[in-house]
Amino acid sequence: MHSICSQATTVPISNFASGSRSPALAFSKQVNLRFCGLRKEAFGFSGLTHSCSSRVPFSSRGYSKKISASAESNGTPPKSFDYDLIIIGAGVGGHGAALHAVEKGLKTAIIEGDVVGGTCVNRGCVPSKALLAVSGKMRELQSEHHMKALGLQVSAAGYDRQGVADHANNLASKIRNNLTNSMKSLGIDILTGVGTIVGPQKVKFGKVGLPDSIVTAKDIIIATGSVPFVPKGIEVDGKTVITSDHALKLESVPDWIAIVGSGYIGLEFSDVYTALGSEVTFIEALDQLMPGFDPEIGKLAQRVLINPRKIDYHTGVFATKITPAKDGKPVTIELVDAKTKEPKDTLEVDAALIATGRSPFTNGLGLENINVVTQRGFIPVDERMRVIDANGNLIPHLYCIGDANGKMMLAHAASAQGISVVEQVTGRDHVLNHLSIPAACFTHPEISMVGLTEPQAREKAEKEGFEVSVAKTSFKANTKALAENEGEGLAKLIYRPDNGEILGVHIFGLHAADLIHEASNAIALGTRIQDIKFAVHAHPTLSEVLDELFKSAKVKAAALNHAPVSEPVAV
């Protein structure tokens, strides 16, 4: 199963972070938040005409000299290449890279051993959004209090499980087709089979029972993604003990389901299951739920998303053994104290969902042929996604993006990394700022974030010796949120008062996932608070929550005199 695209939901260490897995992961690994975004091109858009470049003779390229130059260092490099760029894995990361490569005039092929779209489109963000759309509507219809406040009367809301499941499945196939068509129409070769690296700039691919083909490319991007991580001791039967792969098919709605791991995947599924009538028990290895979120946001989210719902939780425990239901017995879960390792409790539930994070899918890639040793399965890369070999040297012409490198396990991060790599191989140096990549959790209401959490920012400030300030605004003061009767929510800005730099923004509230981009774009473009606060927002919109947030920040007077990022243009 060769799949890419990053959908991983929890930080892999979130639940089973004991001995074998280093709990002391570097900060960059902690940011393993994943979420999913598709490039616009996935939906058929293309600014390019067909005649473009993919068939242009290779030698006509301006950078062909570089190829022969670099070939020297490569042992046995092919003299000419079948492709400019080969991408292994057609998930969201590979797809984003491929589209950008075509835009840049590269002859591109993409190798996929499973289905186009990878985890995100087939077993992750996309179908889960369909389920969450249903849960959001159910929640609204079931909230008698909410409906009454709006003057609405609704009779008992119900659902058809198969209908909901079909909606998720149909959405996935629709997006998958869009993705495939967008690549085909641009002239990207989709090579079917499992890709293996056989040597520098050389990839073998083939299906079982068929002869392998070998293709060469000037540059290779590994984008093989990840699979759900199942800790040992847990027996997944796909019926009562399941991973997100199974849960998204919604083959059943158990009365009571335990969710192991309270990161994004777990949280989103708790939203779906409780809306459909299940009761949920969270099992979290860390001492508090929702690790990885800004603590203040996590606290508020717990008050809204957990406490009032039919959810209870066990924190600071490992699920060391989970046995599927059989012989008339329920699913049993043995809990062990995370610190003392003492047995703590045994749960009996109808089903268990394992949402303990995702493992990179890098087996069988032939990494041994090029002397690369994975770290817990992840392929080591530098900040430009260049693969590092066992001796710590960069391997020329080989890159790894997305979940497989573990930098930030989010679909749109993979895509951004892919685009960054294509920029580099076409002659423009580019380093992706991961702190500008937003993440979102599509609960009701949603949670979104970009940049640092408050503790991270304070730690950094301590080290580097600057001051940190925090500004907050409430959705309760926003007209549009109140009109929707959804005033529950908070936006939080973490910034440097000395120069107005935005360090992080965290939002919990209605449509938070859509609201974050103003902040993430500001961080990506280096826009300072003193400049963005003059940007105008339509009234009344939810975006005014951020408007107010920026306006409430207190940037020191000294910073206000510096020139804005770009001069305003009078029109």
Added chain:
Amino acid sequence: MDSPFLSNTTLSFSSSFSSSPLPHLFPSVSFSPVRFKSTQRRILTVRSKIREIFMPALSSTMTEGKIVSWVKSEGDVLSKGESVVVVESDKADMDVETFYDGILAAIVVGEGETAPVGAAIGILAETEDEIAEAKAKATSKPGASTPSAPAPTAASTPAHPKSTPANAAQTVAEGRRKTVVTPYAKKLAKQHKVDIESVVGTGPYGRITPEDIVAAAGISPSKTNEGPAVVVEARPAAPTKATVVSSAPPILPPPVPGSTTVPFTTMQAAVSKNMVESLSVPTFRVGYPVTTDALDALYEKVKPKGVTMTALLAKAAAMALVQHPVVNSSCKDGKSFTYNSNVNIAVAVAINGGLITPVLQDADKLDLYLLSQKWKELVEKARAKQLQPQEYNSGTFTLSNLGMFGVDKFDAILPPGQGGIMAVGASKPTVVADADGFFSVKKKMLVNVTADHRIIYGADLAAFLQTFSKIVENPESLTL
């Protein structure tokens, strides 16, 4: 209101929140404990070294507050300025912090409970030695408005004796059988102060389900109705002149599991009341076949002018009633006839899950076209729920037509305050033999009148129906 010209004002409106110096007016934005600290409100008062933490007044309109969560637990050491508890007022959730160092000795009002402003919600001890004293103080305080005293565990669950011998034996037999409680059941138990140990689980694998807790707490299980299914404005549906003492509520059968209870809308309640009242009136029914070929032919002619079948039938009934005033009368007190000077035909209409009877007043006097127009207006008003009382409760005779559904005949219930109601079935081709023995196919419609036998007797009704039949069979008079 989204005009760009207004945006200036709105901007200042919203920005006033961010820099608001008026926390007592807009506490909702005051998410930061910092701002709250700076106000003059004091949460704690000095009481020797044991201090009570009071429910603060977070807004000028707040009379009580709900404890969202205790940030600190009993036994935690507090330092001045630390958040202790999150309180939800009528406007917002706010962190409340202590103004004194000390130890949180006791929580008097638990999470999710409410307390009036000024009530003690927790006890703060200055030193560890005073904790016991503070705790004693806390228990002597019956807390807040909600029953926080952990009293009625045994009392509230009489159905499940804790340790009968049989139970004990069972427990032993099953070894260390643990109690399995679902998450929601746990929450309910806490909320309703049900001792989980005393509840016997009836769910799968013997687990304790929310239903078990609800049963143990003695709450009626059908509380979770989702609201009425139809939207109908409050307004009585029919005249309610008769006074009948509503009988004592009958003993209800136990609800079928999985059933939902949807309360009546106001209109449905009025219908129900009237139907029950009708039981006090001795009624009888007389049916009559009416040939409608002529009426149908007329209808085809006048239809383009906006005349409806309802208007035709109402007009025909009204004209027949003029000749039989007793059928248009009513019996108010059981001792007398009340003859109505007007012939007002009420027509039953089903609307949005309700039933209403708009009235065509003076149907005998208005011509067909006016009547049709009037009817159209009434129906529109009924749909818009704008009927005035005299437009639905002034009927003297009611017409109910189910013919459009293909119903051949049916039996209507007499509305209180009227003498008769006519139930009209569908007009259907029927083979008839005339006096000379010739067969022909005529369209026949069965009408069935229910009447109050105290005032209208069989012959009265039969004569009325005969007249009605003649009018319908020779409908030219309808257009005059």
